[in-house]
Amino acid sequence: MAPRALAATLDTLSTSPADDAARGPARLLDVYRMLANVRQLDTSAVAWQRQGLIPGYAPMLGQEAAQVGAGFAVDKTRDFVFPSYREMGVAYTLGVNMVDYMSTHKAIWHGGLYDPVASHFAPFQAVVGGSVLHAVGWAHGQTLNGASLGGLGVGLAFLGDGASSQGDVHEAMNFAAILKAPVVFFVQNNGWAISVPTEQQVAGGSVAARAAGYGMPALRIDGNDVLAVLEATQRAVAHARAGLGPVVVEAMTYRRGPHSTSDDPGRYRTLDDEKIDGGEDPLRRFRSVLVEQGVADASFFDKSDADAQTRADEIRDGVVALESRPGSEMFDFVFQESTPTLGAQARQWREESEHV
């Protein structure tokens, strides 16, 4: 497994004062509860797809520590997360309405039904690397607004090793470094871009290593160690918040499941590969830590897992109850101010579709 920090610039990052609180027992238990919630919802969603409740889903099995750890470092009142399509764990940790989040997987609405502004979580993003530049622009806006007491709002761009091949990610990192924008590029290097392994995707083997070329600090961490992720992300966020510019965090993790429920990993990797490359389950690892530290025992884990099941069932009920949006919404949200042409199409649709 990758060492917790490889980049030489690590020591230049300031340490967030929140670090100590993050290590407190109550916080550790919260982190575990969220890991359990996310694991349960993720595995449930795969089952929902098999049951026909949702047409498809992109599992994040194995990336729980990376996503929950990062999510706990976000200040929900002033930071803003720019996800891709596999950030369910970040959304859950941020408190996004998860029925509204899962609505995109039920093919109800592409961006999801949650309010991105209120949630501080940008719409579900299908374009690989598509939202990374948005994080830079949003973050530069925070600079232009001027820092309030306690520093700048930070834009967190979530991307993967596959997205790191996109030209937009280069442009985003260069713009951010030039503008000194308060951005954290949070890279989940999960080993696979659908069927293509990292070694055929990322020349040099590390996205974090590229940061040096932009004059940016970078942290390369064990993304399956939730506390390492939390600490690294907090430090990166604190650096950006202080107006010191962008940071790359590369969390080395593993996509234990398929790319999506339509994917068949058997065509490009074996179960033995998965067992060896995946390493120890991040939840099991964190349970060991909590037990070693005497913070939690089996009854806590049982209770957390049962609560996670209850919450997943509640979300399932919500997803089952989700109704199709009225077809008129196809037309309603194209513009803030619609056009005569579009209005005529909407009227014709209504007349010819018996939805009068």
Place this chain on the structure above:
Amino acid sequence: MSESTKSATLEIVRETPLLQLSMQQAINRALGEILDTDDRALIFGEDVGLLGGVFRVTDGLQQRFGANRVFDTPLAESGILGTAIGLAMAGFHPIPEVQFDGFAYPAVNQIITQLARMNYRSRGTLPMQVTLRVPSFGGIRAPEHHGESLESLFAHVPGLKVVSPANPQQAYHLLKHAASMPDPVIFMEPKARYWNKAGVDLAADEDIASLEGSVIARPGKHATLIAWGAMVSRCLQVAELAAEDGIELEVLDLRWLKPIDEAGLAASISRTRRAVVVHEGPHTIGLGAEVAALVSQSCFDTLRAPVERVTGFDVPYPSGDLEDEYIPNIDRILFGVQRVLEYRRG
């Protein structure tokens, strides 16, 4: 209003001297006023700061408003557009510039998959008040990719609005209007017309409705020439020449390429009963095809001839030496007019 008051008012209007501005100056003036009145407006792009843009359209604005409001970006068009989207998400009103039409292509992914859809994807919670200025079309003997017509590409994309001014007066008012709209607008500046001066009435912007839809640039009765951007002045030249032969051509300046003013087209062509649409972009799937379809839909019974299209050809935009062979010239437009005038059914 009594007759005497009315004539007095007209007298005052006539006495107000119109400012003589080039389109480049008119746009520069509009940008300055936008930055002055809207403190969320930002201008950025390649060389728009200290240099004032390669066409000097942003000349002096960084000095006047500071490097936070008017700033140079790295040379990367996708980065410019993606950053604009993020700034709009943060509540700003970006007015980015892409230096030349053909260099909007690297930004097309961000424009189509993000800018045009963010309002839709977010169910109206993340409006994209972004005005993308693109020096457009040909006619200046420039290198490759400096003379492209992108209107049919952008007009085809749901979620975008597209406009092109034909003269300094329009450029000034349409840009201020576009920048105030809560939706993304592609503002196509006809670079061949940047230096032509004409009168600008700065006060004429009180009526927003007058900035929507098309305008009749010259009334006529035998056929309507439909054009936008730099082709409007060329069509006016054609109308002038045709008038010498007793042919009265109406020139309809479409202005908005999305949404297209269907009612304005129908009103003109139901009177003239003949239409020639003129554009620089390639023929096939050019915006002229859309115009022809709309006209045949609304004026089928009154049309005396099929709608003619006088356009660029289905070839890559040629080198400057062949530019005049490619862009519709006066003769080719007159041939188009002749075809609709001489057409006989059966």
